[in-house]
Amino acid sequence: xxxxxxxxxxxxxxxxxGVGRTDDGLVVFAARTAPGDHVRATVERGKRFARxxxxxxxxxxxxxxxxxxxxxxxxGCGGCQLxxxxxxAQRRAKAGIIRDAFVRIAKRPVDLPPVVHGQSxxxxxxxxxxxxxxxxxxxxxxxHRYDRADEVFPLDDCFITDRxxxxxxxxVRERMELLPDADALRASVRLLGEGAALVVEGGHAWxxxxxxxxxxxxxxxxWWIPDSARGRRRLLAERGAGQEHGASFAQVNAEVAELMRxxxxxxxxAHAPRRVxxxxxxxxxxxxxxxxxxxxxx
Numbered sequence: 001x002x003x004x005x006x007x008x009x010x011x012x013x014x015x016x017x018g019v020g021r022t023d024d025g026l027v028v029f030a031a032r033t034a035p036g037d038h039v040r041a042t043v044e045r046g047k048r049f050a051r052x053x054x055x056x057x058x059x060x061x062x063x064x065x066x067x068x069x070x071x072x073x074x075x076g077c078g079g080c081q082l083x084x085x086x087x088x089a090q091r092r093a094k095a096g097i098i099r100d101a102f103v104r105i106a107k108r109p110v111d112l113p114p115v116v117h118g119q120s121x122x123x124x125x126x127x128x129x130x131x132x133x134x135x136x137x138x139x140x141x142x143x144h145r146y147d148r149a150d151e152v153f154p155l156d157d158c159f160i161t162d163r164x165x166x167x168x169x170x171x172v173r174e175r176m177e178l179l180p181d182a183d184a185l186r187a188s189v190r191l192l193g194e195g196a197a198l199v200v201e202g203g204h205a206w207x208x209x210x211x212x213x214x215x216x217x218x219x220x221x222x223w224w225i226p227d228s229a230r231g232r233r234r235l236l237a238e239r240g241a242g243q244e245h246g247a248s249f250a251q252v253n254a255e256v257a258e259l260m261r262x263x264x265x266x267x268x269x270a271h272a273p274r275r276v277x278x279x280x281x282x283x284x285x286x287x288x289x290x291x292x293x294x295x296x297x298x
């Protein structure tokens with residue numbers, strides 16, 4: 001049975017929901033709220049906590065700002081969770097999530113950690129993954145709504161994504177007939193050193209990947225994960241055989257990723273190790289400079 005409760009939001013949880021506690025001790029998670037908000041919400045009580053449905057902000061937090069992206073409020077975009085918070089408030093929230101993980105899970109008290117950030121909060125992402133849905137012969141290419149995850153709205157712009165990624169996506173959207181013949185797909189565009197890679201998930205047959213590569217000059221490689229492949233990627237078409245056109249994991253914020261890599265390298269070098277175990281080597285961007293310095297990397 002649903003009920004209406006009021007509470008103050010005191011923190012942001014992993015995933016972006018605000019967290020508060022009612023007068024009778026019920027912990028409530030409420031999307032799109034901010035620390036300092038006083039809200040009224042409709043909730044369904046669970047055994048340990050409740051999730052808010054409809055939320056009314058009765059007294060807004062001083063950390064609230066008007067979101068820059070029109071999709072955030074206009075379409076309920078689920079791609080971002082904290083655009084209603086000022087930049088500094090977002091950083092405090094993320095630091096609080098890290099501290100909470102140590103205190104609540106690891107049982108180790110730690111201070112609020114510093115947050116290292118890039119020069120800009122916008123246009124930094126080098127990868128964008130979108131949902132593709134076909135109905136009545138027409139495609140919708142966009143993101144899921146945060147409050148109705150089964151719905152996909154058409155994306156016009158993504159303010160945190162590099163414009164070059166969006167340009168590639170616009171070109172791909174012009175040639176949707178060249179994608180696998182399926183009503184539901186998921187696809188990612190990621191910038192490479194030169195050009196971009198497209199990874200398409202879904203469908204049972206794809207015979208026109210080479211045509212798509214030829215039709216979109218900015219693409220350097222086209223990868224496919226069929227419905228039956230259980231996550232295994234297949235390289236279907238590429239420009240310049242032997243080039244590095246991998247579809248492996250890479251940090252989407254190149255500037256911050258480089259800062260993090262430099263920090264890790266400084267910590268490793270401070271110990272002057274003879275042997276280093278890189279348990280998650282990826283493309284080797286961290287392991288290679290350690291090996292060149294003389295350490296054995298395994």
